[in-house]
Amino acid sequence: MINRSIFLVGPMGAGKSTIGRLLATQLELPFADSDKVLEERTGADIPWIFDVEGEAGFRRRESEVLRDLCRGAPQVVATGGGIVLLPENREQLRQYGLVVYLQASVEQLLERTSKSSNRPLLRVADPRARIIELVRERDPLYREVADIICDTDDCTPKQAASMVAERLTQDPVL
Numbered sequence: 001m002i003n004r005s006i007f008l009v010g011p012m013g014a015g016k017s018t019i020g021r022l023l024a025t026q027l028e029l030p031f032a033d034s035d036k037v038l039e040e041r042t043g044a045d046i047p048w049i050f051d052v053e054g055e056a057g058f059r060r061r062e063s064e065v066l067r068d069l070c071r072g073a074p075q076v077v078a079t080g081g082g083i084v085l086l087p088e089n090r091e092q093l094r095q096y097g098l099v100v101y102l103q104a105s106v107e108q109l110l111e112r113t114s115k116s117s118n119r120p121l122l123r124v125a126d127p128r129a130r131i132i133e134l135v136r137e138r139d140p141l142y143r144e145v146a147d148i149i150c151d152t153d154d155c156t157p158k159q160a161a162s163m164v165a166e167r168l169t170q171d172p173v174l
């Protein structure tokens, strides 16, 4: 029985949004995607927010959304890949929930993010180099907040959700 929120963290394309929704269904918990909540509140999509307010504006909004989601009833929350950048966000994640770090190889991250164009940080000439740079910078931060780490390379989203659910419900330490 899980009575805390579960936060999925990890790089763009790790599967946080897709796996999070499936995990919520499996655990019979509500689901929220911090990016979607942020877009609904702002009345604009993420590329627009980056264009008009810059990354700093987006991070400010993201932090507010996280603060509110942390105080809600237990739920599964898919976060955005950069949620761990601000120290106050890392503190909130650790304090209010169980944190699952979803990992994938650079190849998979590249392939999975290549299908959509709504990630401003990947609108660069060399997305592979950008992904490598972001993973190098953020991996220690994901590890800092993670209660469990799951590799999603060799499984479908459904298998990944089942693996996470099993880890969460069977690990006696959590």
Ligand SMILES: Nc1ncnc2c1ncn2[C@@H]1O[C@H](COP(=O)(O)OP(=O)(O)O)[C@@H](O)[C@H]1O
Binding pocket: 010, 011, 012, 013, 014, 015, 016, 017, 018, 019, 078, 112, 113, 115, 152, 153, 155, 156, 157, 160
């Ligand atoms: N384990 C997986 N195997 C194959 N494709 C996946 C997997 N997880 C996610 N995807 C696909 O990758 C894309 C990005 O997934 P998404 O959930 O948006 O990632 P994130 O929220 O971490 O950026 C989606 O098209 C999704 O269907």
Ligand SMILES: O=C(O)C1=C[C@@H](OP(=O)(O)O)[C@@H](O)[C@H](O)C1
Binding pocket: 010, 011, 012, 013, 016, 017, 035, 046, 079, 080, 081, 082, 083, 118, 119, 120, 121
């Ligand atoms: O890694 C990041 O800094 C970002 C990840 C995106 O979410 P996903 O990780 O769900 O793609 C979204 O929050 C925004 O484009 C910034």
Ligand SMILES: [Mg+2]
Binding pocket: 016, 017, 018, 035, 078, 079, 080
């Ligand atoms: Mg997402």
